[in-house]
Amino acid sequence: MTSKASHGVIRCHDRVTQAALVLGAMTAVFSPLFAIAMFRSPRLSRRHLLATAPGALALGLSACGGGSDSAGKAQIRVLNLSSDVASLDIDLDAATWVTGATTAQLTDYKEVDPDSYDFSLRRSGSTIALASGERTLTKDAHYTLVVWGRETALTFVTLTEDEDPDDVDSGKARIRVYNASADSGALDLYLTSTAVDLQDTTAAQSAVASGLLSGYRDMSAGSYRLRVTGYGDASDLRLDVGTIALTAKTFTTLILTGTSSGVLVNGYALTQQGNVTPMATGKSRVRVVASADGRGAVGVTWAGQPLAAALSSPTVGPYSSVDAGTQTMNVLVNGQVVSSAQRTLAVGVDYTLMVWGSGAVSLIADDNRLPTNSARVKLRLIHGSAGTEPLTMAVDYSVTASGVVQGAASAFSTLNASSSVRLDVSTSADQVYTDDDVTLTAQGVYTAFVLGGRSTPTGLLRKDR
Template sequence: MRINKRHLLGLAAALPLAWLTACGGGGDNGNDAKMRLVNASSGYASLDLLVDDEKVASAVNFGTGSSYANVKAGDDIDNVLTAAGSSTELLSQSRQLGSGDKYTLVAYGWEGALKTWLLTDDEDAADSDKTKVGVLNTSADAGEVDVYLTEADADLDASTPIVSSVDAGNQTGFTSVSSGTYRLRVTGTGDTDDLRLDVSGVVLKSKDVMTLVLTPGAGGVLVHAMGVVQDGDVTSYLNTQARVRMVAAVADATVPTFSRVTVNADDSASSDVILGSNVGSFTTKDYVLVNAGSVTLKTSVDGTALADKTVTLAAGSDTTVLVVGKTAGTASVAVIDDDNRLPTSSTKYKIRLIHASPMLMDQNLSMTVDSGDSVSDQAFGTASDFDVRTASDSADIDITSPTQGSVTSLLEQNLTAKGVFTVFVFDRLNNGVAEPQARLSPSR
């Protein structure tokens, strides 16, 4: 029998829908893979994903994930990331995607240094009333960390991490944990006092497989987390704290001067966090964790109260509160943002200058490292940007002013690779005579 167009149309109408879909029709043809995008990049607020020139995820905001989309399987499949709505490629990679497999593409990294990590979503489900939990540490700035899931009031010193010593750029295997609601805490490896994240209300569901993705906060030391459930939801566990430290640099040539700084979040005494009390010049205190958001800095020098200063602390940030001046009556407070992110190169370090010398308050300072210009014209009570330089184990640092030339030096300093350093210039008595001095300190 001769088959004409009408016979073909009738035959097509009788075929099962699944067969038609397998031959095209815009659905999964049976040879496709599935992929979704998770935006864990601190540098990009929203991202698009294209796979082989087809946009499969649009406007995926930081801390969220897209739905799975059907994508072409095979060798050399192009994955391209762009800022949401842009055609400019931020990162282009070629991958092999298996037919019928599911993937989660995790985008991470700072602006200008975007990277990805491909999770293959093929882990067997956890047992009933259990959750499998793994960790992916994308925070190169945080270094090695330990991760704890505990009851809300558990003492960390009496607790065991679910994973330990997870270095940046590493993914752990999965650990089986009883399902329930937990408090998530991340610390520097082996130091329960070095708290990088503290978030309650992390829900682990029965039979789920979850990857906790760690990503850096704005300052580089604190971290955020995202719970990426295989074949399920993506939940943000963002840091709600910031790190703040006090630097006392009020110098009186004859009388010891003592400063005090208190962070007050809501004008109630119970919320006060003391950054330092009876702190003499020159002193740098350790960073202290405080709740992020709008806070009031209450400062006094030798019992004389300075004007309150209200500042906004970004979650995950680092800040230096510099108390500086010649006397209690002329002291002031400077708030300095600390970019404590590590250099991206394994052979480089970062260095900056903080001008805290009242003797030189009317002069801008410059700094050279091994005779190379590093900082120019830095005003009193301020911090320079960081300069990125090649590591040296015997570097000479010289501080100069326009009228006096060299005012102080540091010789044969060990400026290690991947280090972050601050040179403070301040006043100190030397045999009863006040003079400018310099100190090299790790910034983190």
């Protein structure tokens, strides 16, 4: 009596024998056609050929129990760090591959054949591609596909994750930096003990430009205070994290992403073939604009931290970094408290705090991210002149903002950069501010202010980035 297993082996053997006979005949017919197809489509890959007649034998064999392990495959996972696409679907060669990749959450690894693939990224549920491109994946390799940027300028990179721990000295760990911020400029990374003054030390990684990946740096295993600054300026603090732990013989990629500030950054510590640890900034930036009547002197504190002391009107002060959250903000004009209230500053956001008129206070969120087009600029208008009608702004006689009331800001307009434009701000009846020779530098972010404090409104143009 023959067992079921024996019957299975015999049937499998028969199928393979029959397939081999058929394929032998088909190969003689189709081999010239395969050659023509390869000539006409050089990108035709072996995974495409696998579906053709000569590939059918291999499929027949795998159906008999072979090809079930992952040897020779590429392993890839996704980390969505987009600033405004909360969930992504990703296609591979026009076929849905990943659905619902949510912000700051690593997907599981997926196996794919080693080859070149066309990736296409979509907002979940949408059919519109936000970014696309070809990437080559090699056998037995691990990758994390990191998606970053804004929806209007989404991009992605495949980070390799196959460094050998045996290459690292005992008691050492390795760390590298990927700058996934289009707005922050080049960045420096410092890893120090808690109390070290950055002016007294050197960066662990330096001048990491947007979209670039640094090499690995060996560090002694242990815990560090992590700080990120603008390139070459240790006082220009962008991120400050109390503790990052580097484990011996591990590899960490610190991914830095932008915020709506355009200056502050968030961090994500990605362990090779391991987890990701978010490291949010925890900071906001605030500048004080003094626009009080009678050249009033403006003072401001946030949770006891001075932001301005006797700032004479009209003046636009510099940005200061503060702890985000809900705290008491005290506002004084000529030494007298005109406002003491709980206010909320969101993490990673820039603000203009304008004190105008007899003591009115406006807290305005600033989007200081750079234009996505490298030949463009951003420009808006802020109205801080008490007793002045709503304002209209025009650039080279073309209106860019209108109906801007006291204490408010217009939306940003995106304009072509220029070495000489005319800027006009007016009410319905009067010209308030004119400059007929303004330079708007590409990738700049500008605010035109109309402020009080004098007998007539004062116009000021400031380059915020």
